[in-house]
Amino acid sequence: MSNQPDFADALAVAVKRAVPSVTSIAGLKRLSGGASQETWSLDAVGPSGTTPLILRRSPGGKRMERSSVAPSLETEAKAIRLAEKAGVPVPSVPYVLREEDNLGPGYLMGRVEGETIARKILRNPEFAEARPKLARQCGQILARIHTIDPAQIPELKPTDAVSEIEQYRSLYESYDYPHPVFEIAFRWLEERLPDTPPRLTLVHGDFRNGNLMIGPDGVRAVLDWEIVHIGDPASDLGWLCVNSWRFGESQNVVGGFGSVADLLAGYAEAGGKDMTAERVRFWEIFGTLKWGIMCMTMYQAFAKATDRTVERAAIGRRSSETEIDLVNLLFPSA
Helix, strand or coil: CCCCCHHHHHHHHHHHHHCCCCCEEEEEEECCCCCCCEEEEEEEEECCEEEEEEEEECHHHCCCCCCCCCCCHHHHHHHHHHHHHCCCCCCCCCEECCHHHCCCCEEEEECCCCECCHHHHHHCHHHCCCHHHHHHHHHHHHHHHCCCCHHHCCCCCECCHHHHHHHHHHHHHHCCCCCHHHHHHHHHHHCCCCCCCCCCEEECCCCCCCCEEEECCEEEEECCCCCCEEECCHHHHHHHHCHHHCCCCCCCCECCCECHHHHHHHHHHCCCCCCCHHHHHHHHHHHHHHHHHHHHHHHHHHHCCCCCCHHHHHHHCCHHHHHHHHHHHHCCCC
């Protein structure tokens, strides 16, 4: 429907339901970001002024088959609304699409100004004052996410370290493409599983540099909630530390902009509990291995001609980078 003239008309009707006093929409354009869902930018126009919005919906407005980890867009919207109530900086979600909107699954959210491109955040002078604050801010934000009662989203399935390791080992072995460093990493993780499973909480799942809207004042919004789930809260902190998300600033373990000490300090300040550098490191190593296997998945799609885009080939080759990262993590004195 997005290629038909009536898409804009149907969207205008939905926006009028979402925002009082709207008379029309303007500036409708599809954004390039978002590989799994459509993202549209628009303005809701009315007598009281203009409201900047984002539409996030399924490709072509069709309900797609959900994977074992991806929640529905309706569940994603629910998680964002709960996060806002918990004090997490997120775009507000004024409206979730209904069947009568004839637009498919999706939701409208506020459009937040700022920067998400990591290279600019880590290097441009306008973010110089924000960068030293970001690790502590991220710790505070993650603590607030982890206070959200998982029972409020019963449709999310819980997962722990054991099940996640099993999931990615199964995926890795299905490719029949041995990576000895990955084998060592699996063994290292399996030998260090916690004796007592930690408390499971709501987990963002992809909290990292690139999914944060940053301004000169710091973090303005947490984006991309498409793999929100119930899991070990330390996994969010560890994922933020994976070297691939430092974008060349490897000396700064947290997102390329800060230290684990600042991350943990912010986490504790905002009420986060039972978090240690050791737990974060476990999940950093798992996250590095996970991203390496995800890169293998990209390569497989390219090699089997199911997706011959340059993006798949370029990301697929990055599994070798994660092997280097794992060697440095597992054998720091080598």
